[in-house]
Amino acid sequence: MTLILALDFGGTKLAAAVMEGDDREWRQYARRLSPPEANATTDIEIMVELATSVLGGAKPTAIGVSFGGPVDAIAGNVRLSHHVPGWENIPLQQFLQEKFAAPVSIDNDANIAALGEWHYGAGQEYESLFYITISTGVGGGWIINGKPWRGAEGMAGEIGHMVVDPSGPLCLCGKRGCVERLASGPYMAQDVQELLQTGRRGEVVAELIRNHPPVVTGKIVSEAAELGDRLAQEILYRGAWGLGVGIGNVANLINPQLFVLGGSVTKAGKRWWEVVRQTARDTALPEVNFQIVPAALADDAPLWGAVALAKNEGK
Amino acid sequence: MTLILALDFGGTKLAAAVMEGDDREWRQYARRLSPPEANATTDIEIMVELATSVLGGAKPTAIGVSFGGPVDAIAGNVRLSHHVPGWENIPLQQFLQEKFAAPVSIDNDANIAALGEWHYGAGQEYESLFYITISTGVGGGWIINGKPWRGAEGMAGEIGHMVVDPSGPLCLCGKRGCVERLASGPYMAQDVQELLQTGRRGEVVAELIRNHPPVVTGKIVSEAAELGDRLAQEILYRGAWGLGVGIGNVANLINPQLFVLGGSVTKAGKRWWEVVRQTARDTALPEVNFQIVPAALADDAPLWGAVALAKNEGK
Numbered sequence: 001m002t003l004i005l006a007l008d009f010g011g012t013k014l015a016a017a018v019m020e021g022d023d024r025e026w027r028q029y030a031r032r033l034s035p036p037e038a039n040a041t042t043d044i045e046i047m048v049e050l051a052t053s054v055l056g057g058a059k060p061t062a063i064g065v066s067f068g069g070p071v072d073a074i075a076g077n078v079r080l081s082h083h084v085p086g087w088e089n090i091p092l093q094q095f096l097q098e099k100f101a102a103p104v105s106i107d108n109d110a111n112i113a114a115l116g117e118w119h120y121g122a123g124q125e126y127e128s129l130f131y132i133t134i135s136t137g138v139g140g141g142w143i144i145n146g147k148p149w150r151g152a153e154g155m156a157g158e159i160g161h162m163v164v165d166p167s168g169p170l171c172l173c174g175k176r177g178c179v180e181r182l183a184s185g186p187y188m189a190q191d192v193q194e195l196l197q198t199g200r201r202g203e204v205v206a207e208l209i210r211n212h213p214p215v216v217t218g219k220i221v222s223e224a225a226e227l228g229d230r231l232a233q234e235i236l237y238r239g240a241w242g243l244g245v246g247i248g249n250v251a252n253l254i255n256p257q258l259f260v261l262g263g264s265v266t267k268a269g270k271r272w273w274e275v276v277r278q279t280a281r282d283t284a285l286p287e288v289n290f291q292i293v294p295a296a297l298a299d300d301a302p303l304w305g306a307v308a309l310a311k312n313e314g315k
Numbered sequence: 316m317t318l319i320l321a322l323d324f325g326g327t328k329l330a331a332a333v334m335e336g337d338d339r340e341w342r343q344y345a346r347r348l349s350p351p352e353a354n355a356t357t358d359i360e361i362m363v364e365l366a367t368s369v370l371g372g373a374k375p376t377a378i379g380v381s382f383g384g385p386v387d388a389i390a391g392n393v394r395l396s397h398h399v400p401g402w403e404n405i406p407l408q409q410f411l412q413e414k415f416a417a418p419v420s421i422d423n424d425a426n427i428a429a430l431g432e433w434h435y436g437a438g439q440e441y442e443s444l445f446y447i448t449i450s451t452g453v454g455g456g457w458i459i460n461g462k463p464w465r466g467a468e469g470m471a472g473e474i475g476h477m478v479v480d481p482s483g484p485l486c487l488c489g490k491r492g493c494v495e496r497l498a499s500g501p502y503m504a505q506d507v508q509e510l511l512q513t514g515r516r517g518e519v520v521a522e523l524i525r526n527h528p529p530v531v532t533g534k535i536v537s538e539a540a541e542l543g544d545r546l547a548q549e550i551l552y553r554g555a556w557g558l559g560v561g562i563g564n565v566a567n568l569i570n571p572q573l574f575v576l577g578g579s580v581t582k583a584g585k586r587w588w589e590v591v592r593q594t595a596r597d598t599a600l601p602e603v604n605f606q607i608v609p610a611a612l613a614d615d616a617p618l619w620g621a622v623a624l625a626k627n628e629g630k
Contacts, residue, residue, distance in 0.1 A: 070602075128467050142569075144459055151570025152443050155603045158567035163560060163598060165481055173600065245478055252473035253565060254457070255466025283478060285488065287385075288470045 248283020563598020
């Protein structure tokens with residue numbers, strides 16, 4: 001009986017789980033938030049504890065790892081984390097292989113989530129799909145011709161930095177009007193906060209951030225938009241428009257069957273989905289057909305993808 | 316000894332050629348311009364003449380066909396031609412199979428040219444490339460993971476209708492600022508002509524179109540730009556900018572090793588290539604590497620691709 005150990009190094013949390021054979025539920029599952037002063041060493045220590053605990057003395061047949069940041073999937077090294085310091089060039093695959101005496105496969109969270117949704121979630125039975133996460137950033141992973149496609153150097157999926165409005169606001173990447181600059185949670189929150197400070201009315205937002213600290217978040221933008229706040233709606237639906245243009249452009253370029261959307265911003269409500277879908281439809285050529293559906297695996301997508309990766313279904 | 320018959324139904328010309336075994340040169344080659352009142356029937360008649368002539372009584376082992384318009388490559392039917400009337404839903408594959416008693420494979424010219432450049436041209440030894448033709452339109456074909464990728468419904472490659480400037484000029488597709496609207500020959504010519512009519516100075520262009528009919532063409536825009544005409548330069552390099560943004564966006568999304576550029580507009584001179592390359596580099600993320608090179612097979616790319624297709628190298 002095969003025993004798969006799945007590990008998820010997220011930006012703010014760590015999770016480990018064990019699955020047996022062809023099961024579709026976890027035999028053991030454990031999750032912990034990263035401590036406030038987390039670094040690579042504390043992350044690894046916590047993960048070894050979690051893994052040891054879920055294994056309960058058993059030996060894994062194979063280990064799959066999702067990492068929340070750029071990795072060199074072939075060499076098995078983490079390149080860096082945008083959230084946790086100390087991850088530069090850590091040979092995570094080799095370390096885990098020696099620690100648990102089992103073969104380890106590793107990939108970044110966007111590719112892994114695409115793999116998870118493809119094997120176990122919204123993308124089952126599709127030959128081609130693009131998974132997009134819209135959260136603190138915007139990124140994605142590809143399945144093409146019934147296989148994951150990571151790009152010539154593992155950099156594919158960066159829809160976040162597609163320019164959709166060259167006269168739009170400036171992104172950290174140096175360009176204007178990128179999808180991520182318009183559609184990601186923190187940028188939308190920043191835009192609403194700045195417009196409030198210039199005197200724009202946003203009464204619902206103002207009410208929602210009355211408590212300390214008086215900071216707008218992506219979630220508050222969504223909530224205020226649902227409650228009818230014009231300012232929040234303007235920024236939220238501009239983001240949905242930007243994402244929709246990006247998806248329509250991608251549909252014309254690659255003509256995948258399916259787009260699967262995950263991440264916190266996809267919980268922004270029905271109207272957000274309508275704007276994304278309508279804009280994508282308007283942007284794509286009339287002959288180009290596709291569906292846009294929500295991710296099915298939610299927060300556990302990386303663990304499910306890690307199982308698929310460990311089972312060698314990612315080759 | 317295998318004998319491959321390659322056929323190219325272009326928008327304005329028809330070509331047929333025969334290649335033997337693993338040769339890299341044509342045994343027989345024939346080409347003819349379409350007559351002024353061409354339709355599907357006259358195109359097919361001429362092509363049968365050309366094919367019969369290049370075969371010289373020999374029986375082909377297999378036949379590869381490039382068609383200059385949308386085709387259903389699986390069913391073997393032409394969908395339509397944007398240049399020649401009467402091609403709607405013609406079962407070209409079946410007709411040729413019965414006529415020449417040999418297996419026939421068919422695909423559109425962009426996919427075929429990608430295949431040709433990959434097997435015999437600028438893309439040899441690459442695992443991933445995007446071929447783009449910039450001519451009367453802008454379109455392309457993909458090689459991903461060492462295989463052609465045509466899209467879920469054969470519609471992949473439409474970089475031409477990627478929106479790069481939502482406040483740009485209106486395209487026939489109904490959107491603004493598509494790559495094709497900015498970068499294709501006829502649209503650039505139209506823009507220069509219209510700006511001349513509104514009184515904008517364009518002395519070199521005016522000189523070049525002094526003869527009847529006084530019509531600006533894409534070629535004239537290129538020539539005038541090379542000769543220092545400011546108006547022609549403005550339009551030509553705006554087109555190069557639009558194409559460069561498109562290529563940079565594609566690099567971020569798919570991370571192919573190589574972009575191969577073909578079509579008449581790629582002959583617009585050194586400065587055009589510089590603007591395309593620089594804009595693509597500025598648009599792509601710093602970690603995303605790629606090369607942009609000219610197509611190697613020029614006008615014969617469809618025939619070369621048809622050989623690869625007939626040899627089953629397109630599967």
